[in-house]
């Protein structure tokens with residue numbers, strides 16, 4: 059579907075006409091990211107991050123395929139093949155650093171993308187499916203990144219694999235056999251390494267598939283925008299091409315500058331030194347932490363230090379860690395506010411900026427810190443707020459809050475007036 | 491007039507920006523292509539030393555050089571005579587036995603064991619392997635026959651078996667590469 | 668209904684967390700964790716700089732050669748360097764003949780197919796530094812990646828080498844149980860303070876530098892740390908040298924991209 063004023067694809071060249079009659083791929087592209095896709099004119103830079111995320115996915119796939127050309131998934135040699143790649147393969151050092159830092163960049167971009175959604179209510183009707191698919195992508199990314207981190211078979215790889223599969227061991231009754239099944243053994247070894255490699259190669263392509271669905275679902279209602287007011291007329295939109303192609307284009311430049319600065323000058327800043335030590339199943343590193351992008355969830359896992367009634371602390375931690383992401387699936391139904399954008403929600407805005415953001419910051423920080431006080435207590439407070447935010451604050455706030463008046467339309471919010479407004483009934487919150 | 495100039499200037503910037511993106515794309519492709527060529531450890535000059543003291547006249551051995559077979563053959567006087575009998579100008583890849591061996595060591599024929607057609611390993615160096623019509627080597631893949639100087643005589647291969655760079659370090663040891 | 672359910676689930680997690688927090692806080696007060704000697708006496712690496720530091724950093728080849736000499740004459744007795752091949756040493760400025768001579772000085776193991784025994788032969792340029800047999804106390808780690816395998820690695824190696832000292836009296840007074848065992852050596856830069864490696868660099872002139880540099884303990888420590896920066900990341904220079912033109916080009920392209928973006932949106936309020 060699209061807006062009635064969307065431009066129609068008109069093949070100019072006879073070959074394109076021929077193509078359009080047989081496989082209308084150019085038409086699909088035109089209607090998705092070309093002149094045929096009308097987009098709200100008032101998007102701010104937070105809307106660039108979806109495009110950047112797609113770019114990161116391509117970057118990971120390309121550099122990953124290169125790494126796979128030089129890698130061998132065998133515990134005897136895995137570590138050495140990665141070193142060999144860095145030392146002897148032409149540009150191997152660059153490929154490796156690009157892939158490792160690319161994973162970090164991908165998560166930076168995705169976190170901004172997700173928090174854009176939280177603030178601007180992008181998960182609300184009619185875009186629930188876009189949101190749900192997004193959460194699925196995030197889960198797949200976490201699985202992919204986790205398995206990728208195991209491949210170089212350093213100390214953190216090994217102990218990460220052991221600890222994360224250990225989480226499944228917390229599940230009552232089936233836990234232990236499940237863990238053994240996941241690893242194909244009692245501890246991470248060749249069987250685990252090989253299946254992780256196989257899946258690490260596969261999942262990114264599954265992600266590509268889900269990304270296509272995510273964008274498809276988005277193109278049904280079209281993009282939302284910072285006001286949260288739906289598009290009403292042609293003057294509210296501009297065609298994706300050239301407007302947003304140009305905007306995304308220069309944003310890619312900024313992203314590339316930041317990324318290359320990390321890649322060429324601080325390539326190990328986000329990595330952990332212990333992963334330059336080959337895996338040693340007999341000795342756990344003193345301070346084991348996952349990659350930084352898992353820290354908030356790792357902090358939640360470690361925040362549960364006491365058994366809760368009959369539920370062991372270990373199980374509570376695992377439940378909460380998965381729950382912390384699964385709760386996002388329910389967000390469209392937890393938040394009943396008729397207003398989408400946080401900009402027009404005085405109360406929600408306060409909880410977002412003074413509750414959720416600081417809680418996330420604390421969880422990020424504590425997840426990377428040793429399991430000592432005060433970090434455990436801090437993460438307990440932050441995790442408490444995290445769950446309260448989604449499960450208690452959002453439902454209540456959305457029921458009692460009185461939103462600020464909304465602009466009649468995107469055009470009005472941009473230009474201060476909208477011809478169409480004069481003909482239409484007065485704005486009300488429910489129209490949004 | 492000024493308006494038209496403005497338009498031209500704007501077009502110019504847009505074209506320049508798109509071109510810069512194109513340059514970046516090419517810049518990315520270069521390392522992506524180059525990473526597939528042989529890595530430093532593979533290229534690192536490697537050499538193979540072979541002890542030839544136990545190779546009797548008429549016998550040959552296979553050794554490995556750069557992951558490929560090398561044939562070291564001790565020619566009999568008869569085989570040398572056979573090779574020298576041939577009219578060089580009639581050959582597909584004209585070369586004399588002398589050009590293919592070291593001075594004073596004409597009995598030592600050292601060649602790559604890689605058929606110059608499509609890379610199979612010809613027969614004739616191993617014990618009991620057929621030596622082909624011309625008494626040298628025979629490639630079973632598509633029927634190339636080499637003579638006792640390992641020159642191509644019949645079949646699809648375009649060139650004689652390649653003579654690698656080598657030197658005698660002593661009378662009984664050859665260093666290849 | 669859904670709202671009540673969500674609040675109940677929310678309460679489940681928050682109450683469990685509050686419970687964990689409360690009990691933890693109570694324990695913290697009633698039985699605060701005992702201070703440990705590591706906690707109080709462990710030191711972060713010293714400030715030290717190397718030619719290869721910074722965005723324009725380059726290796727000091729002369730220093731790398733000195734560092735290699737220290738490695739070869741001192742560290743190599745116990746520590747291997749398995750990711751480095753002799754041919755790689757050409758990057759330190761050695762010519763082919765020198766590389767061959769260095770390789771020849773090492774015995775590399777070869778498995779004899781006929782006898783089933785492991786024998787040794789002289790190294791050649793394509794060989795990697797051979798494994799080091801060590802029967803003493805502790806396990807000396809391979810040094811190829813050591814400066815990347817420790818926080819602030821180069822400074823850490825330098826600090827460790829120059830950091831041996833007597834155990835402070837204050838430590839013994841506060842933690843009488845933490846006396847360094849006889850077979851170990853006190854070093855505040857080591858994570859648990861007591862290190863199996865005896866001080867490897869003990870006196871001036873332990874190695875004789877060919878370039879006339881005075882071989883003080885400090886100098887040798889710096890040189891070998893510099894060498895180990897190179898072994899851990901031989902492509903460090905190339906990386907930084909590639910980075911600058913790439914960033915320069917990206918900056919230029921991004922400015923063009925921005926101008927083009929402004930052009931295209933000119934007159935379109937947003």
Ligand code: HEM
Pocket residue numbers: 115118119120121122123125126129140154157158161164199202203204205206207208209210258259262263265329
């Ligand atoms: C969603 C996309 C992807 C993510 C988030 C991701 C993430 C990661 C991470 C975190 C690592 C460990 C980095 C390190 O420290 O070395 C890794 C390694 C690796 N990945 Fe990926 N990856 C992705 C896609 C791919 C693809 C598509 C392939 C292959 C087709 C691939 C192949 C590899 C290989 C061979 C390694 C091991 C080499 C190494 O350790 O550097 N990856 N990946």
Ligand code: FES
Pocket residue numbers: 605606607608609610629630631632633634645646647
């Ligand atoms: S490969 Fe030898 S004849 Fe074709």
